[in-house]
Amino acid sequence: MSYYSDHREQFLEGLKQFLRIPSVSTAPEHAADVERAARFVADDLRNSGMENVEMIQKEGHHPLVYADWLNAPGKPTLLLYGHYDVQPAEPLDEWLSPPFEPDIRNENIYARGASDDKGQTYVLLKALEGFLKTAGALPVNIRCLIEGEEEVGGEHIEEYVAQNAGKLRADAAIVCDTEMFAPELPTICVGLRGIVYGELTVEGARTDLHSGVYGGAAPNPLQAMAEILAALKDRDGRIQIPGFYDRVRPPSPEERAAWDRLPFNEDEYLEKEIGAESLVGPADIPVLERVWAQPTLEVHGIRGGFIGEGAKTVIPARALAKVSMRLVADQDPGEATRQLQAAIAKLTPKGVKAKFQPIQGGPPSMIDPTNPFIHAAADAMAEIFGKQTVYIRSGGSIPIVGLFKQHLHIPSVLMGFGLPDDNLHAPNEKFHLPNFYRGIEAVAKYLQLLGT
Numbered sequence: 387m388s389y390y391s392d393h394r395e396q397f398l399e400g401l402k403q404f405l406r407i408p409s410v411s412t413a414p415e416h417a418a419d420v421e422r423a424a425r426f427v428a429d430d431l432r433n434s435g436m437e438n439v440e441m442i443q444k445e446g447h448h449p450l451v452y453a454d455w456l457n458a459p460g461k462p463t464l465l466l467y468g469h470y471d472v473q474p475a476e477p478l479d480e481w482l483s484p485p486f487e488p489d490i491r492n493e494n495i496y497a498r499g500a501s502d503d504k505g506q507t508y509v510l511l512k513a514l515e516g517f518l519k520t521a522g523a524l525p526v527n528i529r530c531l532i533e534g535e536e537e538v539g540g541e542h543i544e545e546y547v548a549q550n551a552g553k554l555r556a557d558a559a560i561v562c563d564t565e566m567f568a569p570e571l572p573t574i575c576v577g578l579r580g581i582v583y584g585e586l587t588v589e590g591a592r593t594d595l596h597s598g599v600y601g602g603a604a605p606n607p608l609q610a611m612a613e614i615l616a617a618l619k620d621r622d623g624r625i626q627i628p629g630f631y632d633r634v635r636p637p638s639p640e641e642r643a644a645w646d647r648l649p650f651n652e653d654e655y656l657e658k659e660i661g662a663e664s665l666v667g668p669a670d671i672p673v674l675e676r677v678w679a680q681p682t683l684e685v686h687g688i689r690g691g692f693i694g695e696g697a698k699t700v701i702p703a704r705a706l707a708k709v710s711m712r713l714v715a716d717q718d719p720g721e722a723t724r725q726l727q728a729a730i731a732k733l734t735p736k737g738v739k740a741k742f743q744p745i746q747g748g749p750p751s752m753i754d755p756t757n758p759f760i761h762a763a764a765d766a767m768a769e770i771f772g773k774q775t776v777y778i779r780s781g782g783s784i785p786i787v788g789l790f791k792q793h794l795h796i797p798s799v800l801m802g803f804g805l806p807d808d809n810l811h812a813p814n815e816k817f818h819l820p821n822f823y824r825g826i827e828a829v830a831k832y833l834q835l836l837g838t
């Protein structure tokens with residue numbers, strides 16, 4: 387294992403190069419950068435000695451990077467997943483150092499994608515490199531599938547996995563794209579929320595109208611939008627969509643007890659992570675259960691009418707809201723979408739037309755913590771971090787986990803090395819460098835345990 391401690395400088399240099407590529411998947415002007423990041427991953431895998439390295443292209447989509455090494459007969463096959471695309475860096479003026487010029491401060495590397503997910507993808511790549519450069523062989527069979535569209539819904543990989551189940555045959559997947567519960571606390575995530583993300587449009591009059599001349603008689607789509615959105619939740623935050631909670635599976639008593647034992651302080655969480663006056667949501671449901679095991683309905687943005695400086699007296703003709711629902715087991719994205727659409731239809735006031743159109747989605751995931759691939763992962767992490775591994779869930783979504791289950795019939799091991807204050811999707815995203823180095827060693831230890 388000394389390869390890993392001897393190569394920290396090279397690992398860090400390589401990570402910086404990876405982070406300098408602005409692979410923002412949602413931005414068409416960055417398409418060439420996204421491609422460059424894919425090539426960076428492919429080249430790294432090839433240089434390590436992985437075989438059959440391939441950039442899988444599809445018109446109008448970002449490339450998938452595939453590689454394998456299948457020379458360990460009788461040993462399990464592990465599918466390594468990560469994403470090399472990142473979220474947009476805006477708002478730029480809130481970054482203390484430029485988002486694509488990695489900067490190291492206090493043992494943290496700051497850059498867009500540092501933690502989500504270039505840094506963690508690179509952890510997987512470097513773990514492979516260590517074996518291949520020293521022993522010239524891996525302890526288990528490995529396939530890699532690294533995507534460039536995770537942050538925009540992952541259409542390409544979804545189609546590829548559905549159509550190539552045979553080629554991707556594996557016993558389990560390992561995904562490094564989640565967080566540890568606390569610094570120094572080795573963590574495996576065994577539940578993720580699903581998501582339905584879409585647009586709610588409300589249309590009223592044929593065109594914008596003078597609000598003095600027509601106000602009182604003409605419908606106002608922004609007012610209607612506000613009424614619909616407000617009625618979808620009660621004052622406690624309980625979602626008022628008929629049937630929405632029917633399939634929500636409550637956590638088991640054992641899981642609830644385990645969550646109670648986690649080092650969680652509500653005041654500190656409010657102060658350090660949220661930074662608002664108070665938390666919201668039903669007071670009788672513990673906070674961790676609210677974010678891990680309860681569904682949500684959120685408004686992300688509203689567009690419509692006049693939003694310039696000063697005043698303009700107008701009744702807008704239309705309004706649009708970006709809305710998402712996070713889903714938990716056993717909710718289904720298709721069913722939840724239909725339930726939301728039906729609820730909106732009932733709540734729409736007269737004079738306007740309202741329509742919810744989904745843009746992207748993915749099912750919730752639950753992973754059985756008693757499966758042997760999880761056990762070995764927990765042991766590997768415990769050994770490297772020197773503490774017992776905890777099992778948590780996460781409120782975020784990684785749609786591929788559900789698709790691996792559905793099409794490949796395999797569990798995913800969510801071995802995350804991010805931290806709760808890594809600022810994912812926000813300004814000043816960072817990755818804690820000790821976690822970067824220990825992450826590489828933990829993944830290496832995991833492969834070694836699986837191979838013995």
Ligand code: BES
Nearest residue numbers: 502536537538539563564565780782783
């Ligand atoms: N890595 C995150 C998801 C995540 C973050 C899981 C923290 C667990 C802990 C992933 O890149 C992400 O942002 N997913 C999106 C999914 C969406 C774009 C379909 C999300 O959760 O909003």
Ligand code: MN
Nearest residue numbers: 502503536563
């Ligand atoms: Mn991610």
Ligand code: MN
Nearest residue numbers: 502537810811
């Ligand atoms: Mn993300």
